[in-house]
Amino acid sequence: MEISTITQAMQLHAQLIKTGHGKNTLSLSKLFNFTALSYSGNLSYARAIFDSIPCPNSYFWNTMIRAYSKSTEPEHALQLFLTMQHKDHKPDKFTYPFILKSCGCLRKTHEGKQFHALIYKSGLEFDRFIQNSLIHMYCDCGESNAAARVFEKMLEKDVVSWTSIIDGYVDDNRSTEALQLFGKMEKEGIEPNDATVVSVLRACADVGALDTGRKIHQIVEEKNFGKVNVSTALIDMYSKCGCIDSARKVFEKIEQKDVFAWTTMISGLASHGKSKEAIDLFETMVEMHVKPDVRTITAVLSACKNAGWVREGYSYLNKMEKRFGLRPTIQHYGCMVDLLARAGYLKEAEQLIKRMPIEADSVVWRNLIWACKVHGDKDRSDRLMNQHQHLQMDFKIKDSGTCVLFGNIYASTGEWSEKAKVRQLMNKKGLTKPKGSSKIETKGTIHEFVAGATSHPDAKKIYEKLDEITEDLILAGYQPKVSEVMLDIEDEEKALQLHHHSERIAVAFALISTNKDARIQIVKNLRSCEDCHNVMKLISKVYEREIVIRDRIRFHHFKNGNCSCGDYW
DNA sequence: CAACGATCAA
Numbered sequence: 388m389e390i391s392t393i394t395q396a397m398q399l400h401a402q403l404i405k406t407g408h409g410k411n412t413l414s415l416s417k418l419f420n421f422t423a424l425s426y427s428g429n430l431s432y433a434r435a436i437f438d439s440i441p442c443p444n445s446y447f448w449n450t451m452i453r454a455y456s457k458s459t460e461p462e463h464a465l466q467l468f469l470t471m472q473h474k475d476h477k478p479d480k481f482t483y484p485f486i487l488k489s490c491g492c493l494r495k496t497h498e499g500k501q502f503h504a505l506i507y508k509s510g511l512e513f514d515r516f517i518q519n520s521l522i523h524m525y526c527d528c529g530e531s532n533a534a535a536r537v538f539e540k541m542l543e544k545d546v547v548s549w550t551s552i553i554d555g556y557v558d559d560n561r562s563t564e565a566l567q568l569f570g571k572m573e574k575e576g577i578e579p580n581d582a583t584v585v586s587v588l589r590a591c592a593d594v595g596a597l598d599t600g601r602k603i604h605q606i607v608e609e610k611n612f613g614k615v616n617v618s619t620a621l622i623d624m625y626s627k628c629g630c631i632d633s634a635r636k637v638f639e640k641i642e643q644k645d646v647f648a649w650t651t652m653i654s655g656l657a658s659h660g661k662s663k664e665a666i667d668l669f670e671t672m673v674e675m676h677v678k679p680d681v682r683t684i685t686a687v688l689s690a691c692k693n694a695g696w697v698r699e700g701y702s703y704l705n706k707m708e709k710r711f712g713l714r715p716t717i718q719h720y721g722c723m724v725d726l727l728a729r730a731g732y733l734k735e736a737e738q739l740i741k742r743m744p745i746e747a748d749s750v751v752w753r754n755l756i757w758a759c760k761v762h763g764d765k766d767r768s769d770r771l772m773n774q775h776q777h778l779q780m781d782f783k784i785k786d787s788g789t790c791v792l793f794g795n796i797y798a799s800t801g802e803w804s805e806k807a808k809v810r811q812l813m814n815k816k817g818l819t820k821p822k823g824s825s826k827i828e829t830k831g832t833i834h835e836f837v838a839g840a841t842s843h844p845d846a847k848k849i850y851e852k853l854d855e856i857t858e859d860l861i862l863a864g865y866q867p868k869v870s871e872v873m874l875d876i877e878d879e880e881k882a883l884q885l886h887h888h889s890e891r892i893a894v895a896f897a898l899i900s901t902n903k904d905a906r907i908q909i910v911k912n913l914r915s916c917e918d919c920h921n922v923m924k925l926i927s928k929v930y931e932r933e934i935v936i937r938d939r940i941r942f943h944h945f946k947n948g949n950c951s952c953g954d955y956w
Numbered sequence: 957c958a959a960c961g962a963t964c965a966a
Contacts (some may be wrong), residue, residue, distance in 0.1 A: 416958060446958060461965090484960045519961045550962045585963045619964050625966075651965050685966050718966065 390421040400436070404931050416943045423454035430458055445479055453485040461489035465498065480511050484520040491527030499524045500533075519547050526555025546577055554586040558883045562593040563826075563833045569599075581612040588620035594625040595910035595937060597829045600624040604637075605744055615641060626655030629935040641677060646680055654686035658941040660952035662694035681713050688722040692729065693941060693952075700726045712781060715743075721751045728758030733767055749775070749789050750793070761797055788816040825893035826910045829900050835891040845896065852895040853887050860925050890919055890936065892927055904932040924948050 390396050399418050415436075421623055423433035432770055435908065437443060437451045448471055455464035468486055471478065475660050478486070483506055490499035503521060518541050531552075538544065538552045549572045556565035569587050572579070576884040580585070584603050591600035598617065603624075603940035618641045625634035638644070638652045638757035649672045669687050679687075684707045691700035703722050707713050720743045727736035737892035740747045752775045772793065789811045797806035812822070825839045843849060857867070887895075890909055897907040915938040927934045928948030936943045 413957070449959070488961085503959045516961095517958050521959090523962065545961095547962050552962095554962065580962090589964080614963090616964050622966065645964095647964050654965060680965095682965055689966070814965085935966050 390418065391427075393422070393427055393432070396421050396428075415440075415704065416450075416775060419447065423450050424457070430454060437922050443476075444886075445481070447477070448476060449479070449481045449485065452482060452489075456485040456489040456492070461492045464489040465493075465495075476892070478505075478509075480514050480517060483511065483514075483517050487517070487520040487524040491524040494528050494621060496525075496528040496530060499528060512704050513542065515541075515543065515545060515548075517916070518863075519545075519551055522548060522551045522555065526551065526558060529559060531559040531561060532554050544575075544577070546580055546583060549577055550580075550586055552582045553590065557590045557593060562590040563835065564589040566599060566833065569677055579606065581614055581617050584612060585616055585620045588617075588624045592620075592624040594826050594828070594833050595908055596828050596831070596833055597626050597628040597630065597908065598828060600628055602831075608691060614649055615643060615645050615953070619645075619651050622648065622651045622655060625660065626651070627910075627937065629659075629906075629937065629944075631655055631659045646677060646683065649677055650680070650683040650686055651684065654689070657686050657690035657693060657946075658937075660693055660941060662690040662696070665690035666699070675798050679711055679713070680855060681716055681719070684711070684713060684715075685722065688719060692722055692726040695726070695730050697726060697730050697732065715745075717748055717751070720745060721748070721754070724751050725758075727755045728755050733759055733762060733764050737767070737771075753789055753792050757792060760799070772796070782928075785924045787813065788820060791820055821913060823889050823911065823913045826890040826912075827893045827897055827908065829897070834893070834896060836896065838887060838889050838892070840892075843896070845899070848899055849892060849895050850887075851898050856891070856895055856898070856926065857887075860922065860928050863925055863929050863936065865922065865925055888919060888922075890915065893923060894923070894934065898932070900931060902946070903932075906935060908935045909937070911936060911938040915943065919951060924950055 390399065396418055399414065403418070405417060419433060419436050421429045422436060423430065433451065433454055435446060440447060443451075448467070452467050452471075455461055455467060464485060468482070469477065471482075475685045481726065483502065486502055490496075490502065506521075511517055511949055518537055520720075521537045525531065525537065526872065534552060538548060541548055549568070551668065553565045553572075555567050556562065558567065566587070569579075569583075569590070572583075573928050584607055587602060587603055590596070591603065600621075603713050604621055606612075607621065621637045622634045625631070625637065629783050634652065634655050638648065641648055653665050653668050656662075658667060660913070665688065669679070669683070669690075672683075682705060687703050688700055691697075691703065699721055704715060704719060707715055707719065720739065724739050724747075725738045727733075727739060733755070736758070740751060740755065752771065756768050756771050756775065759765075759771065775789065783921045790809050794806050794809045797803070822837055824835055825836045826833055828834070836843065838845075841850075861867070861890075890911060893909050894907060915936060919936075920943065923936060923943070923945045925948065926932070927945035931947070934945040936945070942952060
């Protein structure tokens with residue numbers, strides 16, 4: 388008898404009890420399997436069945452543990468493992484993958500390592516499934532190095548091993564290495580499947596690896612990976628690599644578009660400054676009866692923010708709860724505060740922070756304070772900075788972003804002693820300034836630059852080119868600003884090197900290493916500043932090159948000295 | 957006697 392509903396399962400259970408289920412383990416295991424694992428099952432009912440078995444065999448133990456590992460309370464899986472040991476029942480090669488999954492979900496690195504030791508002692512360390520689970524567990528716990536050690540030791544790495552380690556590297560901000568691993572995987576002749584390409588596309592999106600991304604698109608076509616999530620990953624990759632039109636083409640071809648596909652497309656359009664298209668697409672989505680989720684609304688609000696549409700922003704924020712039944716999160720309120728503040732409604736922005744049912748985080752405060760500075764409302768920004776500084780002291784928030792903001796504000800108004808205090812505070816709290824970097828892809832390889840770095844093999848040529856660029860820019864009317872970094876550095880020569888921001892170094896590298904008509908595409912890990920924009924505008928004009936910059940917030944397309952995304956602010 | 961691992965967006 389096939390079981391497909393929980394009622395059927397209960398009927399079968401009743402029958403088994405009546406006729407005495409002692410001998411009929413096959414029916415009972417079928418029943419148990421359904422109750423514990425199927426989507427329409429019932430975990431506590433499964434546990435009741437489990438508890439009614441006097442001496443459960445391995446299958447029952449493992450299935451019960453597996454059920455917990457998939458549930459919202461994976462810690463019960465670990466508890467059950469202890470019970471199992473207590474009752475002298477030995478774990479086997481099926482037990483460990485579920486246990487390791489639970490450790491991963493719960494970020495229990497320490498326990499995970501202990502299980503690793505147990506696995507080693509029981510001689511199961513060369514089981515492929517267990518090794519793959521170990522890789523995944525270590526990645527979930529943020530220990531990608533430990534995962535890599537397991538991976539290296541594997542004698543037969545299969546496609547799941549490769550996918551797991553690649554995906555883990557992407558999650559751990561090691562996308563460049565993830566792409567190198569994919570290259571190795573191809574060399575070893577392992578065929579990627581749909582899960583693999585999704586992970587590799589995430590890596591491409593992360594670092595702006597368009598060439599590799601296109602290559603993956605070809606593989607997807609050849610192998611006919613038709614799942615929506617693959618298309619969604621392609622849309623995201625193309626969007627994040629600056630090719631919004633290619634993203635759109637992939638989107639149009641999807642037959643059954645789900646929330647993820649819609650949301651990814653909408654946020655791609657929003658980040659490219661195409662607010663109108665983003666909003667239109669959202670309306671179409673609603674017409675097609677696809678229910679938006681909280682992230683969809685975030686994308687819509689950020690489209691409003693980029694366009695400065697205050698009324699529309701408010702209306703979507705209201706609709707979100709009333710029409711779609713979604714509770715706004717800090718991201719939504721933060722976006723709305725930012726929208727108001729950028730449009731110059733500073734008082735309203737501050738009031739919204741006080742009114743909203745969630746406590747503002749430091750990102751929200753930071754955006755508002757910065758907006759006050761941009762709009763020249765010094766009283767408000769001083770007051771907010773004082774308030775926020777107290778918050779920071781009182782709650783011991785470790786937030787280097789806020790310190791950087793304060794430092795920048797003091798520097799821009801020439802309050803050097805205040806700025807020095809911020810620096811002292813950062814030292815005391817052990818905070819370091821996030822280091823800006825710029826990535827660029829040439830011939831399928833990712834190059835990453837930070838200000839002042841000299842480790843690139845072409846460093847000498849790049850800095851020569853930079854000097855040349857600086858001269859050309861000055862001829863075209865650029866006035867070098869006394870950079871903030873320069874003031875902190877004693878050594879003058881070092882200061883001059885640092886003065887070249889990372890994106891300028893990347894552009895110089897692109898100018899000497901790419902074709903004249905290829906567009907230059909840069910991924911920054913921080914938000915780009917006004918000075919960066921002015922310089923990019925000029926370079927694109929003087930050298931007649933198209934330059935695309937992606938920063939934390941959005942894209943900026945520079946062509947012949949014009950920026951198609953409006954001003955940076 | 958049954959069974960196990962990797963998947964998307966601010």
